[in-house]
Amino acid sequence: MNVVVVTLNRGRGSGVVARHQVRALLARGHDAYLVHSGEGSGELPVHEVALSLEVLPVHEYLPSEHDRQRPVSTMDAEMADWFIGDFVAALRSLDPAPDLIIGHHANITAVASQRAAEHIGIPYVLFVHGTGIEPRHHGGYADEIWDRIAEAMWEASGIIVTTEYVRDELVRPIVDLPLDRFRIIPGGVDLDAYQPGTGDEVRRRYELPESYVISPGALTELKGPQNVVAASEEYADLAPTIFLGDGDLRESLETEIGDRGRFLGYVPEADKEALISAASILAAAPEKLEHFGMVYAEALAAGTVPVAYDGGGVGAIVIPEVGVLTERRPRALGAAVRSLLERPDRRASMARAGRLRADSLFDERALGDQLVDWVENIV
Numbered sequence: 531m532n533v534v535v536v537t538l539n540r541g542r543g544s545g546v547v548a549r550h551q552v553r554a555l556l557a558r559g560h561d562a563y564l565v566h567s568g569e570g571s572g573e574l575p576v577h578e579v580a581l582s583l584e585v586l587p588v589h590e591y592l593p594s595e596h597d598r599q600r601p602v603s604t605m606d607a608e609m610a611d612w613f614i615g616d617f618v619a620a621l622r623s624l625d626p627a628p629d630l631i632i633g634h635h636a637n638i639t640a641v642a643s644q645r646a647a648e649h650i651g652i653p654y655v656l657f658v659h660g661t662g663i664e665p666r667h668h669g670g671y672a673d674e675i676w677d678r679i680a681e682a683m684w685e686a687s688g689i690i691v692t693t694e695y696v697r698d699e700l701v702r703p704i705v706d707l708p709l710d711r712f713r714i715i716p717g718g719v720d721l722d723a724y725q726p727g728t729g730d731e732v733r734r735r736y737e738l739p740e741s742y743v744i745s746p747g748a749l750t751e752l753k754g755p756q757n758v759v760a761a762s763e764e765y766a767d768l769a770p771t772i773f774l775g776d777g778d779l780r781e782s783l784e785t786e787i788g789d790r791g792r793f794l795g796y797v798p799e800a801d802k803e804a805l806i807s808a809a810s811i812l813a814a815a816p817e818k819l820e821h822f823g824m825v826y827a828e829a830l831a832a833g834t835v836p837v838a839y840d841g842g843g844v845g846a847i848v849i850p851e852v853g854v855l856t857e858r859r860p861r862a863l864g865a866a867v868r869s870l871l872e873r874p875d876r877r878a879s880m881a882r883a884g885r886l887r888a889d890s891l892f893d894e895r896a897l898g899d900q901l902v903d904w905v906e907n908i909v
Contacts, residue, residue, distance in 0.1 A: 531909055532561040532626060534577075536617065536643055537634035538587055538602070539568045543824065544634045544659050549574055550718050551632060554898025565620055579620040587613050589635055589662050602637045603670030610638050610675045617642030622649055630654065630909050633686075635662030636679055636701070637671075644682035653687040653908055660696045660821025660843070666704055680705050687908050690901075692716050692822035693843035700821065713904055716846070717824045718894025719831045723800075726833025726885055729808030732801050736794065741769045743867060744809035744834070746802065746825055747816075749777030749793075754839070757815035757860045759787045764864025766790035768871040769810060774802055807832040810877065811870055814838040815863050823847060827892040830884035835877050837866045847892075852884035 533555050537548040548564055552574050555562035563575035567586060581587075585600045602610060617639060621631065631654040633643030640656050647654035666676060683689060683705050689712050691697045697712050733740075743765070747753045755773060762771045771791035773783075784793050797805065806812060812829040819842030820826075826847040829836040836848050840855035848855055854870065856862040870877045 531555075531630065531906065532628045533630045533632060533905065534563060534565055534621065534624060534628040535632045535634070536565045536621065536639050538589055538637070538639055539566050543661065544589070544657070546824065547657065547659075547717055548632075548634055550894050550898060551901055554895070554902055557895075557898070558902045560902070565617070565624075567616075577620060577624065579616050581616050582612050583609070585609075587638065589637060589659070601665070601670075603665035605638075605672070605675070607672040607674045610672065614638045614642050614645070618645045618649075621646035628652060630905055632657060632690075632905070633682075635659055636666075636683060636705075637662045638675070638679075640682040640686075641675070641678045644685055655688040655690060655905065655908065656683060656686045657690040658683070658696065658701055659692070660700050663696075663700050663704075664818075664821070667700070683707065686711075688713055688904070690715050693846045695819075695843035695846065696821050715897055715900055715904075716892055717822055717827060718897040719824070719827045719888060719892045721831050721888065721893050723803045724807055724828055724831035724888075726807065726881060729804035729806075729832075732804035733808040736772075736801075736805065738772060738792075738805075738808075739770065741810045741871070743769050743771045743791075743811045743813050743871075744774065744806055745771055745813050746774040746806065747814065748775050749773065749779045749783065751779065752817050753777075754814065754816040755779060755783055756786075757817070757839075757863065758813050759783050759791070760860035761813065761815065761864035761867065762787060762790045764861060765868035765871055768868065771813065772805070772809070774805065803828075803832070806834055809834045811867055812836045812838075813863065813867055815858070815860065818842075820844045826853070827888060829853070831888035831892065833881040833885050835870055835880045835884065837863060837870065839863065849887075852880050852887050 535548045552562045565577045567579040588599045627650050631643045633639050634657045636658045643654045745758045749755050773793045776795050812834050822843045826836045836853040839858045854866045856866045
């Protein structure tokens, strides 16, 4: 079987999931490769989409190159059509032709997947991420383009979502697909990369103390690092807060946090994995409701207790035995972090339970097998 996985561009969230899927298909003996705009990484077979316009289509703003990026939900119909045509042309040019297309996001890539699949005469499925469909709830997407996206969802052989929240709160209220069309497959974690009790060498290299709170993610308002900075006032005497990632808020937040924490910017992936594994607690407080939240599954695998704002799909990952979900207020978040820092025995028990939960629910290899079994039946 020859399978093509289509996503807008190489990125952390959906891009990571797409790469996991290609690896899972290759491991099972199928031919598989990734199709997206932007340069490939060399780690997987990649077919790059040649864009007619210099603007890079993205499902949401990334924390850099704003002038070269345009969220697809804000495009007019003419610009969206340009990019749909680029993706369709790339898919139709593949030789040999694929037997199945897995399209990521309920946006222009869904329309391109549908059109290419119809031309080739093959099935397609769509992985509907919350970040792609949520803008429609707030008036995003030109109506003409949205009608095509909704049609692509109806015509797909199946819809993959990461959580019931995405299915029931984001997809079905605006595209009322029957429940039997959905398959829930969470984001997977490389359990070998995240190991409890590891990371001390990297921790020492970054000159971090034995106990610290880590907060990974883009430094943008929606991701909520400002809330973690505010929360740190509640526990800074016990542990500093270490931020991974970059973005528009970095300079102001560095000034605000003072000696309560540090911002490391972007670090290599292996260092990120080690720094999460060495941390005592992972803290997150996004302004918007998380649809899944890969970083929480990574924390469980690392034996690092997550403390986060409640709401959205996070409850599918973080349950009371393995972490704490708080009211959506910085002081509540900070108080929960402080309580865990003051109770190392409880924290250790939750860390062990978290790793077991990651082993049973978020192993990327097991989830990859679920995906492959499903699409084999479809083809």
